[in-house]
Amino acid sequence: MNVGLSIAGAVLAGVGLGWLIFHYRQKKKQRLAAQHTETVSNDLPPPPSSKSISTPPSTTFTRSIPSYPSSKSDFGRASSYFGVQVFSYNELEEATNNFDPSRELGDGGFGAVYYGVLADGRVVAVKRLYENNFKRVEQFMNEVEILTRLRHQNLVTLYGCTSKRSRELLLVYEYIPNGTVADHLHGKRANSGLLSWTVRLNIAIETADALAYLHKSDIIHRDVKTNNILLDNDFHVKVADFGLSRLFPNDVTHVSTAPQGTPGYVDPEYYQCYQLTEKSDVYSFGVVLIELISSLQAVDTNRHRQNVNLAIMAVNKIQNHTLHELIDSSLGFETNSVVRRMATLVAELAFQCLQQQRDMRPSMEEVLEVLRGIQNGDLDAHKVKVVEMLINDEAGPLKGSVAPSSPDSVVTDK
The missing domain is CATH 1.10.510.10 (Transferase(Phosphotransferase) domain 1)
Structure with missing residues (x-):
């Protein structure tokens, strides 16, 4: 009887000791994981600022390439990307009155552009990329990345876009009112x-x-x-x-x-x-x-x-x-x-x-x-080898130069 009780006590003591060791190891793993996460987060670049959204195009040449997250997966979750706002599909649907055909400003090889008014009152042009364009994600990402690096008074300003995982791929630009x-x-x-x-x-x-x-x-x-x-x-x-x-x-x-x-x-x-x-x-x-x-x-x-x-x-x-x-x-x-x-x-x-x-x-x-x-009136244009056609008929323009040809067809997304 005493022998049986001793064996049972030893088994219970072993189980208890094993549980304590397991619990200690789990706590240690959690502590190490927390330290690692803190270290990684300190190494990441700061989140992109959305202040550049309201900044007007500069009147001088500048190039701004901030250290924003480059991972495309971040684009699907962030409230801003490369410094521009990420809009929800519903926001832009409301801004364009459900993409009312009467608000269409024009269309091109990649998508149609619609007139819209955001909730904050900004008048915008919303580009809606065509569903059947198999390169639309690439072109969407390309346009966002390029336009957010550049500021020039004669380049259109990008206000924002939808997430890559949105119901549709939409780009939001400043509205330019006088056509093309x-x-x-x-x-x-x-x-x-x-x-x-x-x-x-x-x-x-x-x-x-x-x-x-x-x-x-x-x-x-x-x-x-x-x-x-x-x-x-x-x-x-x-x-x-x-x-x-x-x-x-x-x-x-x-x-x-x-x-x-x-x-x-x-x-x-x-x-x-x-x-x-x-x-x-x-x-x-x-x-x-x-x-x-x-x-x-x-x-x-x-x-x-x-x-x-x-x-x-x-x-x-x-x-x-x-x-x-x-x-x-x-x-x-x-x-x-x-x-x-x-x-x-x-x-x-x-x-x-x-x-x-x-x-x-x-x-x-x-x-x-x-x-x-x-x-500026420098009609001699001395920096260019000009032969004045019609004014001087002694020789043809750029005599001896090769007349350019152009392809009858070209690979295009249209």
Whole structure:
């Protein structure tokens, strides 16, 4: 009997001791885990500030690249991302009156844009990415990341976006009320007569200013066109739509990527060699310059088959000394000698931008400098090798240069 009690007591004592050891080890593990969590949290960067949402675009060139969380998983949970607000789908649905079709401002290759008013009273433009765009998440993240690193008076401001895990992918921008350059040149606002030569030249300068800033910031826009150049009520420029834009490493000469963009604007060398460079934007800007002086669309199948592509048509007319057939007659090209000389110099600059070989094109910084010189009355434009077409018929412009070609088709998301 006594032996049995002794054995039972020993067993109970062993169990008790085992439980105490287990409990001690568990406490130690929890303590170590807590210390580790505290150490890791101290190593993380501070949470992104949302103060930059209300900061207006700077009037000087700045580049702000704060140390915000880069993990895409953080994007799904945070109240801000890269310093911009993360909106709920319901907020933006209410702001746009359930995406009322009457509030649609326009649509493009990646989504439709709607007029909206936020609960705090801000008037905004809400881009709603198309469901059938298989690259929409990539383009969504790309546009958010690029626009939150940059501040320039001629770049559209991003106020915020929805979570990547939202019911829909939505981007929220400042509202620019006066439509696009394309609207005023050959769209629904084309008959307003508000785009005088002075206004058009200023649009060219401000667009070149924005693109030169992007290139300084190692970014290629890759979809420069008049539909992506917005205008405020004073006809100042806001370049928009960075879904195709690419960060450009500063230690390489080009980025190899499948051509994307809008037919009529795509750099032919990029299309042929799959090599994207800053000069690809220069080519597209050359097309924009031709649109500004002609009021014609970059691609128009209603024109003669040889003139469907505006870039090719413009090069041919410049080389054949028939620039007067290209320039918009409402600009006073035939009657105003100052406009005639300025438009001629802009056409010559566009001709250089449209060269097929990228090494023959100027940089955006050089383009900007020449445009400012033309605006300031430096009509000799001595920094550019200009042969004055129509004014001097002794030789063709850039005699011996190669006329650019353009692809008939291009890989595009449209």
